Amino acid sequence: MSQATIRIPTPLRPFTGGAAEVHVEGSTVAQALDALGLRHRGILDRVLGSDGRVRGFVNIYLGETNVKTLGGLDVPLPDAAIISIVPAVAGGAS
Amino acid sequence: MNEKLVSQTPALRLPPRVLDELKRTARLGYPHEVCGLLIGREDESSTRVDRMTQAGNLSTDRLADRYTLDPDDFQAADTAARRDGLDVVGIWHTHPDHPPRPSRTDLEAAWKGYTYVILSVGREGVAETRAWRLAGSEFVEQSIEEKTP
Numbered sequence: 421m422s423q424a425t426i427r428i429p430t431p432l433r434p435f436t437g438g439a440a441e442v443h444v445e446g447s448t449v450a451q452a453l454d455a456l457g458l459r460h461r462g463i464l465d466r467v468l469g470s471d472g473r474v475r476g477f478v479n480i481y482l483g484e485t486n487v488k489t490l491g492g493l494d495v496p497l498p499d500a501a502i503i504s505i506v507p508a509v510a511g512g513a514s
Numbered sequence: 515m516n517e518k519l520v521s522q523t524p525a526l527r528l529p530p531r532v533l534d535e536l537k538r539t540a541r542l543g544y545p546h547e548v549c550g551l552l553i554g555r556e557d558e559s560s561t562r563v564d565r566m567t568q569a570g571n572l573s574t575d576r577l578a579d580r581y582t583l584d585p586d587d588f589q590a591a592d593t594a595a596r597r598d599g600l601d602v603v604g605i606w607h608t609h610p611d612h613p614p615r616p617s618r619t620d621l622e623a624a625w626k627g628y629t630y631v632i633l634s635v636g637r638e639g640v641a642e643t644r645a646w647r648l649a650g651s652e653f654v655e656q657s658i659e660e661k662t663p
Contacts, residue, residue, distance in 0.1 A: 429602065440596070510580075511623050
């Protein structure tokens with residue numbers, strides 16, 4: 421098991437009591453997110469779909485790398501990993 | 515779409531130097547939509563902006579009326595903000611030749627908790643800048659106070 425810090429974006433902080441970071445343990449990014457969900461009920465519904473995949477309107481980063489390019493959520497965690505939940509931002513004039 | 519200025523909505527404190535940088539970036543990006551992040555702090559009474567960043571627009575097929583903010587740029591800006599004890603507090607983008615009101619596309623992709631600054635830009639530069647926040651299922655306007663922190 422590795423120690424990881426999960427960075428929480430402002431829109432999801434109501435789920436963490438306002439905390440900007442949550443410290444968890446896990447061997448993979450998926451396990452770390454599961455630990456986050458156990459501690460802060462409801463937050464994972466905003467991050468993962470019912471199939472366990474990352475929802476289309478968020479991105480998960482391990483360090484500075486989108487986990488999409490690392491093979492997904494089962495990527496092993498290095499010690500002292502930083503995981504970021506990054507909102508997908510889009511829109512337009514019309 | 516209903517648009518209201520709700521007194522409970524925290525004011526947006528936007529220093530003139532940041533507003534000037536937003537307008538300059540918007541003008542340089544015209545006629546394409548350009549976008550980025552607002553970095554600062556938020557409390558119950560106000561959203562304070564310390565600086566802006568520009569992000570890449572990954573929307574390549576509708577350059578004039580769509581934006582998809584590059585998540586790599588979001589991640590980099592968020593890392594830098596946290597290092598300085600700040601947060602991503604909002605998103606800015608331009609509406610080339612359109613008013614600075616949220617579109618249906620803006621509404622569908624909006625996150626509650628962020629300020630959305632929209633700059634209406636044309637050939638002559640920025641005509642109008644307005645700020646919005648999601649409240650329930652609609653946007654409400656946020657007053658802009660041009661103040662230096």
